[in-house]
Amino acid sequence: MTADPSSRDEPTGTSITDADPRPHVVVLGAGFAGLSAVRALRKAPVRVTLVDRHSYSTFQPLLYQVATGALNPGDITYGARGFAAHTGAFFRKGEVTRVDPETRTVSLDVGPDLHYDYLVIANGVTTNYFGVPGAAEHAFPIYTRAEALAVRDRMTGYLDHIAATGEARGASVVVVGGGATGVEMAGTLAELRNTVLPSRYPELDPNEVHVVLVEMTDKVLPPFAPRLREYAAQQLRARGVELRLEAAVKEVRPDSVLLADGSELGAQMTVWATGVAAHERVKSWGLRQGKGGRIVVGGDLRVPDHPEILVAGDIGVIEDDALPQLAQPALQTGRHAGRTIARLVAGEPTERFHYKDKGTMATIGRLSAVADIAHGPKLVGVLAWLTWMFVHIFALLGNRNRIMVSLGLAFRYLAQRRGVMVVGDD
Template identity: 55%
Template sequence: MTGPVTTKRPHVVVVGGGFGGLAAVRKLKNADVDITLIDRHTYNTFQPLLYQVATASLNPGDITWFLRAVRAKQDNVRFVKGTVVAMDHDQQSVLLDGNITVRYDYLVVAVGVTANFFGIEGAAEYSMPLYRRTQALALRDRMFANLEDAAINGQNRDLRVVVVGGGATGVEMAGALAEMRNLDLPTTYPELDRDRVHITLVEMAPHVLGPFDARLRDYARKALEKREIDLRLGTAVKEVRPDGVLVESNGTEEFLEAGIVVWASGVTAHSVVGEWGLPQGRGGRIEIDDHQRVRGFRNVFAIGDIAVNPDTPLPQLAQPALQGGKYVATVIKNEVEGKPDPKPFKYRDKGTMATIGRASAIAEVKGLPKLKGFIAWAIWVAVHIASLLDNRNRFATMTNLSIKFLLWRSHSAIVGETPYVIAHEPKVLDANASRGGKKAAKKAAKKAAKKATSDERPDPR
């Protein structure tokens, strides 16, 4: 395709193949329209489980879905791989890289958001966000590269991973890293001193998981502390450097040396959105009305994380995107059929949840009491597996998570390529030391497993 796209039926262009974009496309299956789905990737990524890829528990293919497969059950849609570089709303066209023009009768913007570094010096250059598959793989490979280097060259200094942000992504990432250190490292890396491997979680607020009930937040904090996570609440990041993070708490600055800094602190719109001629509000989000239309436009809609109704802002979660996508499809279908608009969009909050680790989670689910511990964790697992887009993804994810969570003696990891390890000085490996290390590792792993199990005993309160 090198020129403009023209169709006889109304042409709906959906930019973004995430939760909201796919929901809109699928809802338009039986509508008298032609649909073009545009995304810079050929796959949809299930972002809530990216941290499981980063911590070597899932394959990237477990949580990605081929966007062209949408045609298997829907022949009024086609996929175009491309990045939007400009929009001309007078001509009703979208310009993609490669000088490709796509014309539309209806435009749905569902491009999602990206990491917000809040102007903190060094954060964009030296920290590692976790919003794309490539970022999760880069983080995983960096982590194992650091471990292999330390295993050969010794721990002449402590190893530390700093996770910035106490929301769901930060808490889940820190919890998974701590369990890897506590349960797996004593067996897989007997050369390392587990007590010199640190997981630090930095959060500016006085608590983690701010949107949740205070009792659930308190449970999450205790669960993190029991996993021996270095929890820094009420602490601000002042600067990220190649070798760590400068933080400040109560007016006192401290430098935390770290080999990896994971950035899970806030989101913002992609900078290119500002060039699309659409009104933007806080965080660069596109302003919409109560019918999900972009303010000032009749045939342009925005849904999901990139959209905000200033009068009734919604959380940037999967459910608002899914519900918004289905609603916009109904608005378009009604207009094509000459029917009036449906009632204004009303979000139905089904609840939120977050996991801290094996058999430990919190959940606020509509119609249920506030949940914590194993029951919340079981619901979290079931919901996330069911939310994947294909049976292949569900089966693969269920299999890999079952191996991780149910087979305590399994210490396997899904790994990729890491750089060659070069000894800093000539080294001779001692087999006897290795046998001693295995014995110590077995003892440490048994102790860690016992501690992790005791963490999930019911709170007597």
């Protein structure tokens, strides 16, 4: 019996055994790539099941704003079940434990297995600690909603503790990684130290709270144009961020970071903002993996040995054309994967994926950002900051999210100099 679509409960079985004769497409992951693939399949003659371990999708580029208190988690999350219903798909909540390409089966931690005719793997990646001793145990990543909240709780909890007890002076936050996330995190923390700490924690001397950014190369924001990198470094230093460039992390300890040159940085909190890798269990799926555990695919995003499997987003890599692990490549590969399945169902040949680079941007703080627009201007300062605001707010899925993020960011940056800090509840 065909399931009632209004219930959005996934029927078991494949198109071969189920009463619904349409090919069954299973999409793993409700991130940028997964949602883009589902949207691209909306008018295709297939039934789609979207799978994610959470019932929501997270807008990851703004997680650091959650970690530093400007936004609440609900401001940057969107209901995955509602999205699925809106696009005519089913939704299944669960964590993928196994993918068997031979039987075309996906196993979850709860409920029956899912059988597919086509599979889109878009379940993203996780933090890569690069084998650094103590990093996984003592550093705080900010790749998920829960991790961002953990950073926020640790930061405010520690400040409350030392304000009440006076036990420690010279508190330090060490941010590891000079990419966009690390620069945004370090710049925001330093700005909050300068503008919010005096009124919120009058017991503490802001000069005794340090923000250190550690980067193993000789520059911050390595992928950006030289003028933008130099501007970002100058703006970080102007906010009081100590830059430790060409510094590799040897070990992360509970209250310090040991560098390869033998120096040791005191750290009441270490934020890990460098590198990602595929989830460990992907190794058991029997698919060829490249650097960082990314699944190797052909130019049309299909797995060569299993052409019914497509890979999109950070977890995939085209063998002869590696893409950056950013939002735009995820969106574009997800859309291409969905369209490729629609072409296959229609008996049409697949097409090679071509990435359209739209540029990258990062914010350093209030009225300060860099924007490297592809085939366009390279912006710094207020204009780049306004561009960053517009792009990120527009990219959010729901109108409620756009309104709440607009209010939260406006309140942070407009009220910041009056010592106001937003720290809300989930």
